[in-house]
Amino acid sequence: MRLLTPFDHAMLRMESARTPMHIGALAIFRLPDDAPPDFVRQLYNAFSALAFLPFPYDSVLAALPVADAAYWKKTEPDPTYHVRLDALPSPGGEADLGALVERLHSRPLDLTRPLWEAHLIEGLENNRFAFYFKAHHCATDGIAAVQTIQSWLSTDPGGALPSGGKVDESGDLSLLQKLTILPRRIVEGTLATAGMLPNLARMALGPDSFVRTAVRTPSSVFNQRLGPHRRVAVERMSLATLKEVAGRTDTKVNDVVLAVVGGAVHRYLLELDALPRTSLTASVPMALSRTEDTLNAATGFVTPLGTELDDPLARLQLVAAHTRRGKHDIDGLSRGAQDYFALLGLTPLLLAQNARLATRLPLLFNFTVSNVVLGKEKRYLMGAELEYIVPISFLVDGYGLNVTVIGYGDSVTLGFVGDRDSLPHLQRLADYTRAALADLVEAAGSAGQ
Numbered sequence: 001m002r003l004l005t006p007f008d009h010a011m012l013r014m015e016s017a018r019t020p021m022h023i024g025a026l027a028i029f030r031l032p033d034d035a036p037p038d039f040v041r042q043l044y045n046a047f048s049a050l051a052f053l054p055f056p057y058d059s060v061l062a063a064l065p066v067a068d069a070a071y072w073k074k075t076e077p078d079p080t081y082h083v084r085l086d087a088l089p090s091p092g093g094e095a096d097l098g099a100l101v102e103r104l105h106s107r108p109l110d111l112t113r114p115l116w117e118a119h120l121i122e123g124l125e126n127n128r129f130a131f132y133f134k135a136h137h138c139a140t141d142g143i144a145a146v147q148t149i150q151s152w153l154s155t156d157p158g159g160a161l162p163s164g165g166k167v168d169e170s171g172d173l174s175l176l177q178k179l180t181i182l183p184r185r186i187v188e189g190t191l192a193t194a195g196m197l198p199n200l201a202r203m204a205l206g207p208d209s210f211v212r213t214a215v216r217t218p219s220s221v222f223n224q225r226l227g228p229h230r231r232v233a234v235e236r237m238s239l240a241t242l243k244e245v246a247g248r249t250d251t252k253v254n255d256v257v258l259a260v261v262g263g264a265v266h267r268y269l270l271e272l273d274a275l276p277r278t279s280l281t282a283s284v285p286m287a288l289s290r291t292e293d294t295l296n297a298a299t300g301f302v303t304p305l306g307t308e309l310d311d312p313l314a315r316l317q318l319v320a321a322h323t324r325r326g327k328h329d330i331d332g333l334s335r336g337a338q339d340y341f342a343l344l345g346l347t348p349l350l351l352a353q354n355a356r357l358a359t360r361l362p363l364l365f366n367f368t369v370s371n372v373v374l375g376k377e378k379r380y381l382m383g384a385e386l387e388y389i390v391p392i393s394f395l396v397d398g399y400g401l402n403v404t405v406i407g408y409g410d411s412v413t414l415g416f417v418g419d420r421d422s423l424p425h426l427q428r429l430a431d432y433t434r435a436a437l438a439d440l441v442e443a444a445g446s447a448g449q
Contacts, residue, residue: 002056002072003181004138007296007339009070010346012061012111012138014353014396018228020108022115023145024134024392026101026232026415029384031127032157040122040129041085043382046161047118048079052152056139056295057116069181077114088123097124098232101132105392105417106230115139128387137394141296142372142404143287153379153386160382188336196337196344199329208325210301217302217363218276221269222401225359227421233430234390235414237437239407245437248444249313251320254371256440257405257412258282258323259316261369262305263436266315268429269307279304283345283365284323286330288338299342301326302365312440353397367401368393374408391415 004012015021031039050058059072088096100121109115115136122129135145152161204211237260242253249256261282269275281302290297303322306315333341345364352361372391379386391404392415400419405412414433418426 002059002293003064004061004070004072005296005339006343007346008138010343010350011136011296012070014346014350015108015111015136016353016397017108018226019353019395019397020106021137021394022105022109022134023137023140023142023394024101024105024132025145025149026097026390026392027131027133027149027381028124028387028389029129029131029381030387031129032383032385035384039384040120043384044083044085044120046382047120048083050077050079050083052161053077054148054151057114057135057148060114061111061138064181075114082114082117084117084119086119086121088121090123091125092123093125097121097130098234101130101392102230102232102420104132105134105232106228106420109134109136111136129384131381134392137296139295141298142285142370142391142393143290143297144295146372146374146406149389150374150379153381155377155379157380157383157385159380188340196333196341199332199337202332203329206325208322210303210322210326210329213281213304213322214302214364215362216278217281217365218278219363220276220280220366221272221274221422222280222367222418223359223363223398224400224419224422226395226397226400226419229420230395231416231418231420231423231426232390232392233416233418233427235416235430235433236388237412237414237433239410239412241437241441242412245316245440245444249316249320251316252323253412254284254405255316255320255323256437257371257414258284258303258305258319258369259312260433260436260440261403261414262307262315262319263312263439264429264432265305266307266309267432267435271428275307278308279318280307280366281305283368284326285368285370286327288342289335297339299330299338300345301330311443312436313443316440349396349399356397359398361398363398365399367399367403369403369405371405371407374406376409378409388413392417395419 011021056072060075061070062073064071117134119132242256245256246253281304283300285298285300288297306318309315391406393402393404400422402417404415416430
């Protein structure tokens with residue numbers, strides 16, 4: 001029996017009809033040169049065998065009332081429900097694909113079934129097809145999801161789908177173990193919180209404190225009551241260009257990405273005549289050490305994005321100073337304290353969402369910017385080359401934008417997901433990242449001369 005952790009459970013409790021808590025990925029593949037006309041159907045049939053399913057995609061949620069907890073119960077997923085074959089009208093453009101994925105990502109998962117869906121989408125122009133996968137955040141975080149996708153892909157063009165996945169072989173808990181789950185978690189949480197308190201006090205000190213940044217978060221158009229529908233936008237960047245800017249400015253690639261997003265938001269909000277006088281802030285998830293069985297392992301900090309600044313270099317240096325401090329503060333916590341610090345950060349969102357107070361409480365940040373890495377090597381799915389992959393995350397009520405970055409090959413792809421009702425022209429925001437990066441490249445080049 002595998003229990004949901006307190007963090008997993010929080011993700012589950014945040015689910016609502018307007019805010020489904022799944023994360024997704026859209027992968028674009030090029031058909032092999034010798035692909036038969038029914039290649040995508042063959043792939044669909046291979047996936048429908050469900051031989052590749054790792055835990056917990058072979059399980060359903062079950063309640064454990066005696067411990068006020070939930071656990072994963074082994075089941076037999078229905079392949080005709082979980083694996084689906086879709087097609088775009090010819091010629092299937094990326095706008096058609098985007099419209100389909102927006103609808104698929106807006107639909108909540110059925111919590112009475114295993115918490116995932118896979119869609120193979122044929123008919124994409126230029127001899128391509130797409131694969132869209134989504135899973136609930138209580139079952140996986142971005143890093144674990146990427147690891148699952150990696151397990152389906154091969155660096156060998158002739159590679160086949162994996163023949164099996166990791167199985168949960170843990171046995172049932174005794175009655176005593178079940179009865180002590182809640183007391184044990186209370187004790188663990190109390191000890192972790194006590195260990196955090198001295199660090200929390202230090203975290204609030206200094207001009208680059210992410211605690212101070214969080215409490216100064218301004219209101220913005222991104223922070224409204226959410227509707228049930230989503231928009232998705234995509235932009236791709238050269239990894240070499242990002243590394244060049246980072247090298248010239250003594251910053252990290254992730255700092256450059258955050259500054260580019262800040263520059264794009266600056267222009268987007270100026271056009272809407274909705275740019276706050278003080279900087280918007282981003283929640284930046286930070287991966288934690290994990291075991292093979294870990295489903296969720298991340299905490300995070302808040303950084304300003306320099307959206308009030310016109311100078312792209314000043315924006316980058318502001319971001320870099322705060323991310324250095326944020327990472328240092330998180331690294332200063334014990335591993336157990338890091339888990340409970342993550343839970344502490346989720347608690348206001350959980351309470352606000354369940355009490356329907358999200359837009360009435362002070363903001364902790366304006367939106368989230370996270371990043372994961374798929375790898376440098378080319379990947380293949382039954383001989384079809386992966387061109388790029390788009391991460392598509394979730395939204396919480398009152399926080400209507402999420403940006404996730406994934407590195408694959410020689411490029412970085414930004415996946416934007418926004419509330420359809422409150423964020424017009426989301427693709428413009430994605431497009432503006434291109435101009436923001438160009439401005440930063442020019443500024444970094446001039447500074448280095």
